[in-house]
Amino acid sequence: MLLTLAWRNIWRNHRRTILTVSALTAGIAAIVFLDSYRESTFKQMIGVVTTGLVGNLQVHGAGYQDNPDISTVIPNPAQTMAKLQKALPGAHLEERVVGYGLGGSARDSDAVMILGIDPAQQDARSRLFKVVAGMGLGSAPAHRAVVGAGLASRLGLRPGSELVLLGEAADRSMANDRYMVSGIAKTGSGDLDDSAVFLQLKDAQSFFALGGAIHEILVRLEDPGAASAGPLAAARAALDSKSLEVLSWSQMLPELKGMIQQKRNGQYGMDFVVFLIVALGVLNTMSMSTFERTREFGVMASLGTRRRRILGLVVTESLLQGLIGLVIGVALAAAVLHAVGSIDFGSMAGQDIGGVRIPSTVTLSLQARAIGDAFSTAFFIALVGALWPAYKASRLAPAEATRVV
């Protein structure tokens, strides 16, 4: 009966309830839209990270993240891969060799990042690069290279050009070799476009004198945007922590994670302002509503209604309005997100934030985090707006309250 009473009570004054719910709806819709816009952008940026160079998780030789030395390796990749696959069923694994050196063409030379990959391990989840001219690496090690678009432009490389690489091998000897450029590629990262040279894994192992060792195993989860904490713990539990380290993308790109957190904190600030404005509106409504019903609360108390129940009734009335505002607000935000569809970043596109390229367009969609934020905001608005009037109503002296006209 409490719920029935609460529901009917909020419709005693239709106009006031509609105004209150409208304020709640507008506030919730604003929060959901802005949160979804922000989270859609982050999701796409994180997608670039987790489907690109970094992946969801990476396994290295111990100490590699702090000091990425060419000789810090995973000595038995096959064994480590098998353990990882068992710990993370459904995850996609990729082996990598990573090193640095000098790349030279007939025209110029520049510092390069040399990435050895196995093309056979690149599946639909891998979007390391997109070949924009020429071909990829093919399936066999044949001294071919795919070069980042920025680097190719600076060195004047085209498909078919010769690229000379120089570097330090794992045995500290001088590494050098010639490769034919098979393709020019674009990645999700501006830095990578300006410096990356992709080789076949075996070519890179040979170049850096690694034998069968590699520098990292990349883990891509089934959902690129999935939280990393669970898989991270599972991978760490499966591997020897003395010889290997496992890191999540957020640990490898703390600047990106920091930026995301900073933006979220900014949004929380805005949410709080909305919260405050709407909560004051709800407080006003609930104060008026309870003041008008002083005699009724007195009658309730006279009939033996406990204070806690009267408090609960007023809070429930406010929560019901919050719930209506939440449902309509989320629906409204979803409709606006659907209508807008995507946002073109225009001049900002192509810039990097935290080492990740801003996508040219962001497809907007309703985000779970936004709904969660809206839910907690609506709940606390309704609660904060109702608590004082509810407390006052529950503390009314019945003998006096029943005589209020």
Add this chain to the structure above:
Amino acid sequence: MAVVEIKDVVKDYVEDGEVVTHALRGVDLRIEKGEFMAIAGPSGSGKTTLLNLLGALDTPTSGSVRIDGTELAKMKAKALSDLRRDRIGFVFQAYNLFPVLTAAENAEYVLELQGVSAADRHKRVGELFDRLGLKDLADKRPAKMSGGQQQRVAVARAIAAEPAIVLADEPTANLDQENGRALMDMMRELNRDRGITFLFSTHDAMVLERADRVVHLVDGKVATDERSRAA
């Protein structure tokens, strides 16, 4: 055992630390089960104050109030609420039905507070409404009922949980003679058939005529306590 027993009850109203009204000045009263009695007196004589004390809605400045043998002075707010819910029925001058509930839901309200199941509540209130001739009003909200109908429903609400005593504050004051008589007839019938104890505060001569016992208050004191010959 008396349903209500008050001894040497004093009630002073205080404002800013000073007594502004001596509402009751040492009242003794004993009400037995099944009585049908009225408290009369001019305005300001202390009728409402006495009713509030008997209904556990207020506490005396001094003296003792016992309902069903339970001393109210030492009871906490929660226990007083439970006492009102389980042992006391109220009928107010202005009816005071909950406007968003139907007549039947109003009558079920106290039963719901007591934790009676929905099915049991419907059954008990259905039977009560049948008996009191309120069946046609069961699904109506107060705004759709006349004053007389609302007050009859208020009586149904007061007795639905079978309290030890029903306190009615000027129950006929807002009713015309015909509705007032009908209401009093209904309460008298409940008193005779079910042994429910009724206590009215009233100015209404018609109510006073029908009461078995009339206590007159003057200036916060019991001036007379008369029983009718019929009682």
